[in-house]
Amino acid sequence: MSDPGELNRTLIYRCRVFDVYEGDVRLPDGRIFKQSWIDHRPCIAVVPVNADGHLVLIRQYRQAAGGMIVEIPAGNMDREGENVEACVQRELAEEIGFQAGRLIRLFEGYLVPGYCNEYMYFYLALDLQPASLPADEDEYIRVMTASFEEARQMIREKAIIDAKTALGIQMAREYLTAS
Secondary structure, eight states: OOOOEEOOOEEEEEOSSEEEEEEEEEOTTSOEEEEEEEEEOOEEEEEEBOTTSOEEEEEEEEGGGTEEEEEOOEEEOOSTTOOHHHHHHHHHHHHHSEEEEEEEEEEEEESOTTTBOOEEEEEEEEEEEEOOOOOOTTOOEEEEEEOHHHHHHHHHTTSOOOHHHHHHHHHHHHHHHHO
16 A cells, blocks of 8 residues: 555646645555645634524625525635634624624534535634624625524525535534533
């Protein structure tokens, strides 16, 4: 068996959010293949729950998804030296106008490891307090609330079609039910 991994890489494309590479990769059995992959900085997703026990969600315009979609707040760790929880608090303030008195890590992992190293940290945000920051200039966001049951119905009816949102809501529900 050979040590698997990247043998070489060539930058194919660079943009503000990610880089695309192509290179030769050795598999665990020694075979070598040319592969393409996306190099993406880490990111966060957060499930905010207000004092009434309702989810604070956003409707956001997403060109790649063809229009407005319902999501939990999320964003990239794109500030120099910013840690995960600081990024969560920043995204909450930018996207819904609140910060959390309590943050609980629910999960972390790769989103699409077949071709991208984007790694996401999922949090539950409780004890919300007003704390507004200006939204990113390329975002169009509207804040909404929903009960957990309403959100589950939206998932069943495909009103929520974002996988991170469905996963985050389910993980938050399980955590709160077990607590």
